[in-house]
Amino acid sequence: IVNSAFDNNNSEGWSGTTPGFQTYSNAEFYNCNYDFHQTIAGVKKGVYKVEVTAYYRHGNAENDAAEYTKFTETGTSVAQYAKLYATTSVINAYDKPLPFATSGAASESITTEEASNTYGFIPNSMKSAAFYMSQDKYQPTYLVTAVEDGNITIGLKKSTHIGDDWTLFDDWKLYDL
Numbered sequence: 001i002v003n004s005a006f007d008n009n010n011s012e013g014w015s016g017t018t019p020g021f022q023t024y025s026n027a028e029f030y031n032c033n034y035d036f037h038q039t040i041a042g043v044k045k046g047v048y049k050v051e052v053t054a055y056y057r058h059g060n061a062e063n064d065a066a067e068y069t070k071f072t073e074t075g076t077s078v079a080q081y082a083k084l085y086a087t088t089s090v091i092n093a094y095d096k097p098l099p100f101a102t103s104g105a106a107s108e109s110i111t112t113e114e115a116s117n118t119y120g121f122i123p124n125s126m127k128s129a130a131f132y133m134s135q136d137k138y139q140p141t142y143l144v145t146a147v148e149d150g151n152i153t154i155g156l157k158k159s160t161h162i163g164d165d166w167t168l169f170d171d172w173k174l175y176d177l
Contacts, residue, residue: 001040001154004172014038016155019169024130026170029082029156031163037085037155040174043147047177048086050154051142053133054169056082057101059162061115061122068102068119081160082167087153090146095157097141098167104137129168144177 002013009021017034019027029036058067058079071077080097087094105119110132113125123129132138145152156169 001038001172001174005170011036020126022126024126026126026130026133026168028126028129028169029158029167031161031165033159033161034167035155035157035159037153037157039151039153041151043150043152043174044176045148045150047144047146048152049142049144049173049175049177050084050086050152051140051173051175052084052156052169053138053140053171054082054084054098054156054167055101055104055129055138056080056098056158057122057164057166057168059164061101061117061124063162063164064100064102064122065117065119068100071100079162081162081165082156082158084141084143085155085157086143086145088145088147088151089149094143094145096143098156098169099138099141101166101168104132106132106137110135123168126168130170133170140171140173 085095113128115124
């Protein structure tokens with residue numbers, strides 16, 4: 001994967017909607033729909049695990065908490081609009097929802113740039129998100145797919161807009177299983 005950790009704070013190697021960057025080696029989409037992807041060529045035939053450390057905030061912190069509560073009560077949510085996806089010649093556009101930002105809530109404030117809700121504190125800036133991720137508050141989201149013809153396209157997408165929603169992501173990985 002080219003530029004998998006955004007160390008130079010740019011989207012070199014990636015296509016589609018350009019995310020926002022600051023100086024924290026992560027990327028974001030705020031208050032917009034997007035399709036951000038990379039096609040990797042020359043991948044040998046086999047089964048692969050694609051992962052990215054990321055979360056999706058459904059609107060503001062309070063709205064995210066409300067949707068996270070629905071998710072924890074039912075085990076599913078129609079409001080997880082941001083998705084990790086992989087496309088190959090074997091599987092066309094398999095996707096998996098990103099976790100809600102509230103899933104990584106801290107019971108006490110751990111940075112100065114947070115928002116709070118009924119679950120505690122969640123990141124409210126790219127800087128605080130980088131810190132939360134360094135503290136393992138968010139585990140990588142992954143999916144497994146098959147490659148037949150040597151090409152795989154991986155990415156993130158969201159096609160339903162909610163005001164103030166936010167997707168934060170970093171550290172892409174591709175594993176041969």
